[in-house]
Amino acid sequence: MEKITPFDYHSDEANHGNYQFVPLKEVVDDLLFTFNSNGHYLEHTRRTSILYHAKECLRKYNKAVKNDPLSIEMTVPENLVIAMPHNYVDWLRLSVVVTDEATGSYRLKPLDINTNMNIAIGYLQDHNAEILFDQAGGILQADATSVYAQPYKKYEFCTETSQKFKDTSKLSKYGEFAIDQKRGKIVFSSDLYDKEIVLEYISDGLEFDTYGEETIKVHKKVVEMVKDWVYLECVNPKRDVPANEKERARRRFQTTRHQVVLDRADLNMLEIARVMQSSSKH
16 A cells, blocks of 8 residues: 555545545455465455455445445436435435524535325326337336426415414425435425435445445455455355354354444444433423
């Protein structure tokens, strides 16, 4: 790994925060060096196999052990639809950016998910309601009454009626959205048009996979777990490895995974104590 001086670090923003991570290539190289030692159970393991299992570990456990979500800010366009980020796996929170009247600073206000938004794919039918097919035998599709054809309009409730008769489950103070996993889209209610929204989401850590293992970053606290997973997955199918060694590898992985989950849970006892003291006052 190339040495970086403090001057190099502070003068190049691309280096900021990189000390927390190591390239996946470095993890694979370490495992390959270890496995190729004389008498090791995995002496002739191929690099491609190690790399495969390392990626699988990141993909499988990234959600459980990663507590640093990604976030992007975008303006809601006129059609009220934005595409999910290319490395999107699952969403954590969607918010709209609002201005605090007292301070003039910006705040994030959470949006409400609305499962009543129609994101269904429409099937084309003839005048007899028979489904229409293309020349290849596939069903012809079109957006008829979905939010893609008819953007979802949000209306305000009239204040003339008594508050106690309102169905508050249908109310949304800052706006609504729906997630369309199949199409990779997020749709919004009409009151969010031209407003800035912030999407906080998680990835599987392999978003740069197409650019090579040098670009995939592994947090230093996760490295040991990845190595233990790779070792476990590589020894399990081998018949010449004793059963007690496989069991030892399984238990070691469970231990390191448990420790990683605790380390990455970001439990701050001072913050917990402060919140509990605040709650007890009320």
